[in-house]
Amino acid sequence: MIRKPQVLLTSVCRPLGVRHGDSPSVGYELLHEQVTRAQGLFSPRSHHIQFSLEYIAENLEAPTAVLQYPSRRELVRELRRGYDVVGVSFVLATYHRMREVVALVREYSPRSMIVLGGYGTVAPDEMLRPYGDHICREEGVGFMRRLLGEPEIRMPYRHPLIINPLWVFGKQVSRTGIVFGGLGCPNGCDFCCTSHFFKRKHIRLLPTGADLYHVVERYLEVDPKLSILILDEDFLLNRRRALEFRDCVLRGGKPLSIFVFASIKALSQYTVTEILEMGIDGMWIGYEGTRSGYAKLSGRPVEEIFREYREHGISILASMIVGFPYQTPEIIEAELSGLLALRPVLSQFLIYGPCPGTPFYDQVVREGKLLPEVAEDPGLFYRRGSGFYAMCSHPSMTPDQIEAAQRRCFEEDFRRLGPVLHRSVERWLEGYLKLRESPSAFLRAKAERIAADLRKAYPLFLAGRLFGPTAQVRRWIGRLQERLHVALGSPTWKERLQSVAAVALAAWTGVRLRLGLFQHPPLVRHTFRMLDAPPGRAWGRLRGEHPAGPSIQVERRPASTVWVFLEGHLTTAAAGRFVGDLRAALARRKDRVVLDLACLVGLEDGAAGELAAGLRGHRDRIRIIPPRVGEFAALAAIFPLYR
16 A cells, blocks of 8 residues: 655644734734734633644545644654654744744654745745745645645535634633635735735635535534634625525524625625525624725725614624825824724724735835835844734834824724623624514524523623723623613523622633733644544444454544544445444444545445444434445435535
8 A cells, every 4th residue: 555645734833922022913813912902801712723724634635633833842742753744834924933843844854845835925935945845825725635646626625623612701602613615805905915815816615605504504513502704705795605605594494693704895785684694693894994995895885884784783893904105193093983983893903014915015115115124124024014013104104103003093992992792792782682573583583592692691791890991881881781681681690690700700811911821722733534543432442454344443533523434345244333333432422423435445235225224313423425436325315425
């Protein structure tokens, strides 16, 4: 048998953050490090792994390990296992961190071929070639399969299940399943790295609305209460795909909670009812600036969309840019006030910055407007490419003024509108009051789901009334609490005790933040087709070579999933024995199973029927990858395919 190359895919190493020499916003969290950075103890916490690494690993044939934020010691330990290929994912602001990882690879695994990937590869070849044997500047699955000599596969690719928990005051309050809808964006804003990285093309990883809903269904099988995040730069721009997805959601009959990325241009194609029927109750909208002139801002008036969506309980994260050439301190203040008057649930403020590969970068370089210190030092330019440094000259403002204006925007958002936790509750309450009397049974069911989430938020209010940023905000939180109790009833004794506990947890959260305690995630290590890790006693009993039957291997995967590989020839008798062993394991464990039959070289008549009949009672916990040989209609009729 030909040995397949072993692959290691890794992020940069922890610890990350300003305390460790990185720029502001560089870390593990989009919310706390960027969007809610001024909210202190009220900031929701959620560690974001390098999703692309899991996605690529899922779709290779080579044995692959993935490391998310290893320490240097953990990375060295992994490298000593001996890998043929090491892929390193980074962004421009972690270029210096990529160099550290590459140095460790060359010291402890000198024979490994190094592949550089991620949006950091917008740096020119002369800055990357010293550190990588190959550079991926395209969709990663196709690139890696070609590099490894694996045959091309069509989209939609297999979709990994990645579930992100969200913590408030150190306590997990929800979980979100990540759906990878597409890459790139045709809007082509002059500052946007992700749009121009893919040459203003949209790569639909999940081409149809049905493909999208199929992945959502898989997440709901794991946990029916999961929220969903669809990663797609402007998800609603393709109306046909979005409405097909809506049709699937309505047929499914389950009220969902989905967050998407959208533009005013895209949203103008839909009624608010169509948006709600897709299950969407949260979205990221680029507000940018009132005079920015981007095509994506064309369509319905921004104020009209924000107001209508607010009344229907749809939370909006609005992003604004600071440092446009037309802006002065007074204009920034006016645009900030205009945005806050729209009452977004969350707000982001980034500095207008030149990223290599974008039209704005080309213009700045052509006109010689890069500040001298970054023009002369590419490493410093990359490190500061985090959206929190002014890096080019401005017609009327100094870099210090621009950066001070950005800080003020974050601070004023918190001071005027209050904690995002309570802003979220207010939006949910507005949605509940609007939808509970809807003529649509589907939307009334959505209101019931919102009511359940609102009830869970009762313990937040005492901490908000005590620790809110201003007296005005604290009074607003008190009034919001009264409205909520009128709508859903007074708190129980249990909820009152939870409120007291939440105050203690909030205070401890504040202490941890001030002292920098427990701010870094532990290593996350996942393996794909590397069958040396023990899967646990119940599943381990399935492993082995069966006389006159298949070889069976078992591997644990994320999201409580167990992957069972069958390789060789499957007879009817062997299928019967396997069914008995698998049913015993399913009885002991609550995991879900992917039954991978792709490597079967022979399938005896009746073997598929034996599997189908014996495992029919577990059809809700098993998905199959069908064999390339033999008749498997009996299986396909019962078990959903793994895609």
